[in-house]
Amino acid sequence: LGKSWEYCPNLLDNIFAEDFSLNLLKNKKDLQFCAVAHLQPKKGFDILIKAFSKVVESYPEASLLIGGDGPEREKLGVLIKELNLDANIELLGALNRIQVRNLMRDSKYFVLSSHIETFGVVVIEALSQGAAVVATKCGGPESIVQPDDGVLVPVNDIESLSAAMLNIIKQNKDPILIRKNCVERFSEPVFVSRLLKHYNDTIK
Numbered sequence: 001l002g003k004s005w006e007y008c009p010n011l012l013d014n015i016f017a018e019d020f021s022l023n024l025l026k027n028k029k030d031l032q033f034c035a036v037a038h039l040q041p042k043k044g045f046d047i048l049i050k051a052f053s054k055v056v057e058s059y060p061e062a063s064l065l066i067g068g069d070g071p072e073r074e075k076l077g078v079l080i081k082e083l084n085l086d087a088n089i090e091l092l093g094a095l096n097r098i099q100v101r102n103l104m105r106d107s108k109y110f111v112l113s114s115h116i117e118t119f120g121v122v123v124i125e126a127l128s129q130g131a132a133v134v135a136t137k138c139g140g141p142e143s144i145v146q147p148d149d150g151v152l153v154p155v156n157d158i159e160s161l162s163a164a165m166l167n168i169i170k171q172n173k174d175p176i177l178i179r180k181n182c183v184e185r186f187s188e189p190v191f192v193s194r195l196l197k198h199y200n201d202t203i204k
Contacts, residue, residue: 011186011187012124012125012128012182012183012186012187013097013121013125015097015098015101016101016124016125016128016129017128017183017186017187022176022179024105025105025129025130025175025176025179026175026176028105028106028107028108028130028131028175029063029106029107029108030108031059031061031062031063031108031169032062032063032064032065032106032107032108032109033052033055033062033063033064033065033107033108033109033110033111033165034064034065034066034067034103034104034106034107034109034110034111034126034131035048035064035065035066035067035068035110035111035112035113036066036067036068036095036100036103036104036110036122036126037067037068037112037114037122038068038069038070039066039068039069039070039071039072039073039076039091040070040071040072041072041115042114042115042116043072043113043114043115044113044114044115044136044155044156045066045072045076045113046072046075046076046079047113047156047157047158047161048064048066048111048113048161049064049076049079049080049083049085049089050079050083050158051113051158051159051161051162051165052064052085052088052089052162052165053083053085053162054158054159054162054166055162055165055166055169056085056088058166059169060088062088063088063089063090064088064089064090064111065089065090065092065103065107066089066090066091066092067092067093067094067095067099067100067103068092068093068094068095069093069094073091073093076091077091100125101125101129104125104126104128104129104131105129105130105131107126107131108131108132108175109131109132109133109134109165109168109169110122110123110126110127110131110132110133110134110150111133111134111135111161111165112133112134112135112136112138112141113136113161114136114138114155115136115138115155115156116138116139116155117138117139117140117141118139118140119139119140119143119144120135120138120139120140120141120144123135123140123141123144123145124144124182124185124186127144127149127150127178127179127181127182128179128182128183128186129179130175130176130178130179131175131178132149132150132168132171132173132175132178133145133149133150133151134150134151134153134161134164134165134168135150135151135152135153136152136153136154136155136156136157136161137152137153137154137155138155146181148173148174148177148178148181149173149178149181149182150168150173151164151167151168
């Protein structure tokens, strides 16, 4: 009722924000996609795998590395075999934070196929490592992904997801610019500065 409000997004973990030689981002593996999440139905990995099968039709050498474990792992493994994608998709199992960071740093693209997310910290983690993002409009990514970062697609839409992955390959986005934009928006100093401003404005 007449009151204005502004949300403060989650901040980027220092493991992902810390400085490193940006030359590493120039050595990303071409046509390597990655995804990281708990393997459960709401993460939409079955949709991702089916969409990726269409990417492989155009790029037989494309790869998708999926980090995470959970109740869907066996089912997803069966789906990968049914689609003859054993040579293209690997289920990596549970990863620690450093392994997640390194996977994102090596990969040129990150995909989030969730049906619902409140924010999607994993998206800013991927952006911080210079990975271009394809994400569903599942609640969180809409406030994160910008045109220079990646592409947003409808939830639970195999055709749109595969088309976006094919499109982002052609766009050849700049990983250094992707990281720069992410750190400028989501690093701890930026978060603290924004929060202090809100406190000071409230006190005044």
